[in-house]
Amino acid sequence: MSESTELANIPCDILSPKYPKWQGITIGNSIVCDGYYEGKTTAVFSHFHKDHTHNFARTLTRCHNVILSKITYDALRMVDSIPERGTIKILSEGESFRTELGEKIELFDANHVPGSRQVLVTMEDHGERILYSGDFCYPDIIVPKADILILESEHGEDVYDFSTDKSSVLRRICEHTISQIEKGHSVEIKAHPGTMQNIMAELESETSDGMVIPEKVPFLADEASVNLTKAVKDEYNQEIRKIEVASNGRLNELYSDGNPYVLFSRHGANTSPQSERGTVIHVDANKGFKTRGPWFTNDEHVYFACLASHSSFTNVMEYVKAVGPRLVIVDGTRASPETANSLKHKIQNDLKIQAVVKDCQR
Numbered sequence: 001m002s003e004s005t006e007l008a009n010i011p012c013d014i015l016s017p018k019y020p021k022w023q024g025i026t027i028g029n030s031i032v033c034d035g036y037y038e039g040k041t042t043a044v045f046s047h048f049h050k051d052h053t054h055n056f057a058r059t060l061t062r063c064h065n066v067i068l069s070k071i072t073y074d075a076l077r078m079v080d081s082i083p084e085r086g087t088i089k090i091l092s093e094g095e096s097f098r099t100e101l102g103e104k105i106e107l108f109d110a111n112h113v114p115g116s117r118q119v120l121v122t123m124e125d126h127g128e129r130i131l132y133s134g135d136f137c138y139p140d141i142i143v144p145k146a147d148i149l150i151l152e153s154e155h156g157e158d159v160y161d162f163s164t165d166k167s168s169v170l171r172r173i174c175e176h177t178i179s180q181i182e183k184g185h186s187v188e189i190k191a192h193p194g195t196m197q198n199i200m201a202e203l204e205s206e207t208s209d210g211m212v213i214p215e216k217v218p219f220l221a222d223e224a225s226v227n228l229t230k231a232v233k234d235e236y237n238q239e240i241r242k243i244e245v246a247s248n249g250r251l252n253e254l255y256s257d258g259n260p261y262v263l264f265s266r267h268g269a270n271t272s273p274q275s276e277r278g279t280v281i282h283v284d285a286n287k288g289f290k291t292r293g294p295w296f297t298n299d300e301h302v303y304f305a306c307l308a309s310h311s312s313f314t315n316v317m318e319y320v321k322a323v324g325p326r327l328v329i330v331d332g333t334r335a336s337p338e339t340a341n342s343l344k345h346k347i348q349n350d351l352k353i354q355a356v357v358k359d360c361q362r
């Protein structure tokens with residue numbers, strides 16, 4: 001193993017048969033990011049998504065320090081009811097944390113979901129800098145320079161090279177929802193945690209022609225999403241109405257009384273049976289956006305809106321250039337190994353930077 005990978009690695013020991021992927025990322029002497037690794041005593045979490053926090057409970061009992069942003073902590077506390085512990089250290093931007101083994105940790109906004117951060121570690125004895133991107137959306141973020149970059153690779157292929165203007169897509173979702181509500185139709189919006197709350201906040205704000213969703217129109221979601229909304233709501237300038245916990249009975253009641261509603265559900269969750277009567281908006285990044293643009297429908301019933309919370313492929317490459325590392329370690333444990341390997345080759349061929357993939361496939 002080279003000197004570089006001792007400073008940063010994604011060890012492929014499978015900790016639990018339930019989670020053969022989503023490995024912890026080790027940095028420096030004592031740090032592990034987004035997971036747990038035996039012997040590493042300082043855990044850092046980039047954001048609240050499940051593939052980045054599945055070993056959180058284990059770090060609470062075994063690590064001396066657990067470092068995260070305030071919003072990530074609030075989200076985990078509200079959604080997963082994690083206990084309060086003296087070892088948890090909230091780290092704000094502009095602050096740093098020093099470990100006992102001479103490592104300085106700093107967090108930088110990653111523009112992925114509320115509270116998401118890039119993790120920068122500086123080795124105090126020789127000044128080596130190691131950056132873990134976490135999930136990120138470039139540009140609109142500060143990009144620290146680093147010698148070694150551990151890179152998330154979700155959009156690391158050029159099928160993900162669509163342009164999307166988040167604020168105009170948010171407005172399209174909003175205008176479409178308002179027009180449906182006006183016609184008495186309900187809308188089901190399917191989105192990832194965090195992105196969902198961005199949409200809620202947008203739906204509360206006035207459109208350019210002064211339209212709003214009337215106060216009496218209920219917003220509903222599953223219990224975890226209701227709790228996450230409570231945890232992150234102070235992030236927004238816009239007040240978000242009280243979100244009701246959705247149930248089949250309640251949705252049927254609203255329908256039979258002729259009251260339109262907005263239902264938020266998570267990707268992967270079943271679409272509600274009631275959605276047949278209204279419209280569904282899938283908010284995500286899918287490969288159709290490259291050819292069809294950031295907002296399209298096949299049948300005027302199901303819509304697809306591109307609100308990518310990850311960078312486009314071109315911007316992943318721009319980010320790597322901005323970091324300017326001598327080595328990139330591509331995380332293939334949280335994206336498809338094919339995508340991760342293709343990204344590695346692109347970085348090597350186009351940027352002439354040494355790159356390796358850790359996909360833990362073998």
Ligand SMILES: [Zn+2]
Binds near residue numbers: 047049112135
């Ligand atoms: Zn994420």
Ligand SMILES: [Zn+2]
Binds near residue numbers: 049052135152334
């Ligand atoms: Zn991720």
